[in-house]
Amino acid sequence: MTVRTRSTTAVRATPGRRAGARGISRRAAAVAFLSPSMAVIGVFVTVPIALTFWISLHDWSMYTPLSEMSWRGLGNYQDLLASQEFFTALRNTVIYVLLVLVVTIPLALALGMLLYFPKNAGKGVARAALFSTYVVPTVAIAIVWGALYAPDYGPIAQAFDAVGLDAPAWLSDPGTALVSLVVFHVWQMIGYYTILVIAGLTQIPIDLYEAARIDGAGFWRQTVSVTLPLLRRTTTFIVLIAIINAIQVFDPVYILTQGGPAESTTVLSFAIQRSAFQYGLAGQASAMAFSLLLVLVAVAGVVLAAMRRRS
CATH class of the missing domain: 1.20.5 (Single alpha-helices involved in coiled-coils or other helix-helix interfaces)
Incomplete structure (x- = not known):
């Protein structure tokens, strides 16, 4: 045993x-x-x-070896707090991001539902056409949009002249330059966000829409009660990506406006490049870049925390 x-x-x-x-x-x-x-x-x-x-944390020029850096501690960050240029770039960046979000998110949701629900034969072609604006290099698109915005020979100015109106000075007026860059950004990125919305819509079971129709819900009621709540995760992801892409905007500013006129389009990414490579203030540029990273992390944390709380 x-x-x-x-x-x-x-x-x-x-x-x-x-x-x-x-x-x-x-x-x-x-x-x-x-x-x-x-x-x-x-x-x-x-x-x-x-x-x-x-x-x-140092004073350093881009044109000298790293060994010649001199310790400064938090002095570069203190200079940023006292720099009008930094706060101007920060303000322009915040305005740029808010305008992009206000236009992009509703437009992407509307286009995504328009290209997903109706049973049309040309939906695939429309999706490819929208997404093509995202895959074209930004530099090439910026050159084309610079010609479109041209005050004399540009097609937009000629269209205004054709109806007897004075065309705005899109890129040379401080009141419209930043908005013109927002229009460029939305045109380039809207196809990418629309494809993300369509991908999120494919994850919603069709049975839910059939049950809603049986209960007498129309299109708008289905959108509010079924589509938008179940697209919450996709929408959160799009918001985060849109914020990151908008904060990192650089190419159109560098090609079209160089931060002008009157610093109206100077965003943080362009200010960082100018401080490092034009002014030779690598320490101050690094402080701006690290501050931008902290802002991105804080914004992402706030958005994710808000969505988790709502869930």
């Missing part, structure tokens, strides 16, 4: 040991597969962020 008990105990212990060994081997395999990607992230993301923060 004793021998049988011991053998039974040994047999029962064997599967547990095998499961533990299997779990260890799976964890080891996961570490082995993830190690290359984590190493790449560490080299190309974490190290540059740490180096940017380290440079922001």
Whole structure:
């Protein structure tokens, strides 16, 4: 009897040991597969962020070796708080982001539903045409839009002249320059956000719409009660991506306006580039870049926390 008990105990212990060994081997395999990607992230993301923060604590010119940096501590950040140029760039960036969100999110939702629900033969062509604006290089699009906005020979100015109206000075007027860049940004990015909305719509079960129709709900009622609530995660992702893309805008500002006129289109990304490469103030530019990173992290945290609370 004793021998049988011991053998039974040994047999029962064997599967547990095998499961533990299997779990260890799976964890080891996961570490082995993830190690290359984590190493790449560490080299190309974490190290540059740490180096940017380290440079922001020093006085340094882009034209001298790193060994010639002089320690300044938080002096660059204190200079930012007293810099009118920094707050002008920050204000322009906030206005730019808000305008992009106000226009992009409703338009992307409307276009996404328009290209998903109706059973039309040309939906695929329309989706491809919308998405094509996103894949074209920004520099090429900016050159084309610069010609469109031209006050003398541009097609938009000629269209105004044709109806007897004076065309606005789109890029040379401080009151319209930033709005003109917002129009350019929305035109370029709306196709990408529309495709994301369509991808989110494909995840909503058709049975919910059939049940809503049986209950007598029309299109608008279905949109408010079914579509928009179930698109909440997709909408949150689009908002975050739109904010990040709008904050990082640089190419159209550099090509079309150079921050003018009268600093009306000077956004943070352009101010960082100008401080580092034109003024040679790499420490101050790094402080601005790290501050921008903190703003992005804070905005993303606030948006995600708000959506979790609503859920």
